[in-house]
Amino acid sequence: MMVLRVSRSSVSAILATGVLLTASACGTTYQLPDSSGAYTDQARAMFAEARSAPKPAPLSTSAAQARFDRVAPRIRVAGQRACQELTATRAGFNCNVDIAIDPEMKQPNAYFTYQQRQPVIRISMPLIKETASDDEVAFVLAHEYGHLIGRHIEKQQQQVVAGALLAGAIAGVATAAAGNYDGGAVELGLGAGAAVGSIAYSKAYELESDTLGTRISSAAGYDPVEGAKFFARAEPARGAGGGYSFWGTHPADEKRVATVLATKAEIDAQQGLRPAQ
Numbered sequence: 001m002m003v004l005r006v007s008r009s010s011v012s013a014i015l016a017t018g019v020l021l022t023a024s025a026c027g028t029t030y031q032l033p034d035s036s037g038a039y040t041d042q043a044r045a046m047f048a049e050a051r052s053a054p055k056p057a058p059l060s061t062s063a064a065q066a067r068f069d070r071v072a073p074r075i076r077v078a079g080q081r082a083c084q085e086l087t088a089t090r091a092g093f094n095c096n097v098d099i100a101i102d103p104e105m106k107q108p109n110a111y112f113t114y115q116q117r118q119p120v121i122r123i124s125m126p127l128i129k130e131t132a133s134d135d136e137v138a139f140v141l142a143h144e145y146g147h148l149i150g151r152h153i154e155k156q157q158q159q160v161v162a163g164a165l166l167a168g169a170i171a172g173v174a175t176a177a178a179g180n181y182d183g184g185a186v187e188l189g190l191g192a193g194a195a196v197g198s199i200a201y202s203k204a205y206e207l208e209s210d211t212l213g214t215r216i217s218s219a220a221g222y223d224p225v226e227g228a229k230f231f232a233r234a235e236p237a238r239g240a241g242g243g244y245s246f247w248g249t250h251p252a253d254e255k256r257v258a259t260v261l262a263t264k265a266e267i268d269a270q271q272g273l274r275p276a277q
């Protein structure tokens, strides 16, 4: 997920400069792989299998902490390297992400956000406890790294502002505190117009994060296909206390698994990322 913050100053800056939206500001940065055909068939089978598999017994707190401690440093290194390569032409782009467990988060979820301009990935202990392998935690963290590299918060801010302008709901945007990527941008309390702008692209951003996450977790030595099985679990959309779970903000979807499979095939064929057209 990613946290979205729309401040009064960013609204007025956008209004002042007259920069509304161009189509290119909304789309993905990289081409999504073609996940049709055999990848879709394979994803369907994998999806069905993961759905019918018995739920793994939850990890103890110490085992979950140990899993996080094993995985997070490797994803940090691989994610930073990928980020630096892919954003080399963007002066001052901060690829140094602070990855940690969010001790306050009661529902199984993870998110990407900025805290005082510092990119941050947080994952909850309940999520780690539900994972069946290190590959699954690696995939979730790498997916969140994808939201940074794809600049999804920046793009979604522009979309929310533009959507609100279209709906004449600028006051709503100016007072909105925000959300986070994967953390329920829909719950911002904005008018319908604001939500329309952001939701239209969120699906493409999730797939882009899956593509980037597949590459990052693979580079870190994890199996992204094994990791992506986490998405296919039949889990409730809301966790303890009513907050969205990872499955609430990332609805289970065969298309996501097919995208991971297609990206893995590209990695095996040494095909790098291509810019979106």
Ligand SMILES: [Zn+2]
Residues within 6 Å of the ligand: 001, 002, 143, 147, 181, 182, 206, 209, 250
């Ligand atoms: Zn996401």
